[in-house]
Amino acid sequence: MPRLHINDRFRVLDQSARTIVADGLSVDDVHATLEQILTDHSDTDPTVGICRFWARARYQGSSFYTWYRILPVEPDDADAHTQLLxxxxxxxWPDAAFTVMPIGDRSVSIRWIDGPSNFAVYDYCLHVAGSRGTFDSARYTRILTHRAWQSVASLVEAWLPVTVPRTETGEIDWFAAEAIDLDGAALVAGHRVCCKPNLISVTLGELLRHLPDACDLTDQHGPTVAPAHTQEPDAEQL
Structure with a gap:
């Protein structure tokens, strides 16, 4: 399917006031315009709260909310929504390579290399799917490079008394890692693989496969780890 070159087809709306703030913006300019609007708010009153999502932002003043939405000039233009996302x-995440492609009429596939965790991207795209969203569903796929796996392995070695086995080419030796048992309650950079009671052990392979889900791999100097979350995204959205 040929991709459309979208230019001057977006608008930013102040939903609360029902007024057009900026119209006729290109996809490259629309987010910059929204950022300027939000910066003006925060400069005027540093106590305001701002929540950002991919196609909308919420400005919270002392006693009210204002929602700003980004919309294509033609609201049903699926390709415009895909390019906007x-x-x-x-x-x-400018250091991660994202690819967003439509699946059918109202679904979307989001793929990226290394970069933020699945949960971070899912959290940012909260309004992608569902009754309030532009798309009926979204699939999130994160591709890990050799560099990313080596960073995760080095993180484990820095926190636990274990050496990650590697092959002659330097790749992780997954078969050997499966033969190494670890304490299931062990922490890696403040993250515990499983918080369920009575977990006796996990294999090193299980730990290595699980840990990227909690890692932000955008930093070239090494992964940063968020605390384990208790609620996973829906299976359809992973």
Whole structure:
């Protein structure tokens, strides 16, 4: 399917006031315009709260909310929404390579290399799917490079008294890692693989496969780890 070159087809709306703040913006300019609007708010009152999502932002003043939405000039333009989502993700994580492609009429596939965790991207795209969203569903796929796996292995070795086995080419030796048992309650950079009671052990392979889900791999100097979350994204959205 040929991709459309979208130009001057987006608008930013102040939903609360029902007024057009900026119209006729390109996909490259629309997020910059929204950022300027939010910066003006925060400069005027540093106590405001701002929540950003891929196609909308919420400004919380002392006693009210104002929602700003980004919309294509033609609201049903699926390709415009897809490109808008891609632009938002690349702006949010400029060091990660994102690809956003439509699946059918109202679903979307989001793929990226290394970069933020699945849960971080899912959290940022909260309004992608569902009754309030632009798409009926979204699939999130994160591709890990050799560098990313080596960073995760080095993180484990820095926190636990274990050496990650590697092959002659330097890749992780997954078969050997499966033969190494670890304490299931062990912490790696403050993250515990499993918080369920009575977990006796996990294999090193299980730990290595699980840990990227908690890692932000955008930093070239090494992964940063968020605390384990208790609620996973829906299976359809992973």
């Amino acid at each position: 891609a632009a938002a993700l690349r702006r949010r």
